Amino acid sequence: MSAPTPAGPAPHGPGLQPPDFGRPSPALIARADRGYARFLAVQAPDAAPGDHDQDDDAAGPR
Numbered sequence: 001m002s003a004p005t006p007a008g009p010a011p012h013g014p015g016l017q018p019p020d021f022g023r024p025s026p027a028l029i030a031r032a033d034r035g036y037a038r039f040l041a042v043q044a045p046d047a048a049p050g051d052h053d054q055d056d057d058a059a060g061p062r
Contacts, residue, residue, distance in 0.1 A: 024032075
């Protein structure tokens with residue numbers, strides 16, 4: 001047995017996806033901006049040539 005066919009067109013209303021599907025919300029953009037600002041604010045460690053962040057062993061530096 002099949003379902004009856006509707007007599008008219010489907011009513012306009014919310015479907016399965018919102019009308020602006022695929023477009024980021026302003027809140028999401030603001031959150032991404034804050035995260036990117038934090039990323040840019042982090043200072044990289046000093047790049048001392050030859051150090052490579054290795055600890056000296058008990059014998060001392062060579």
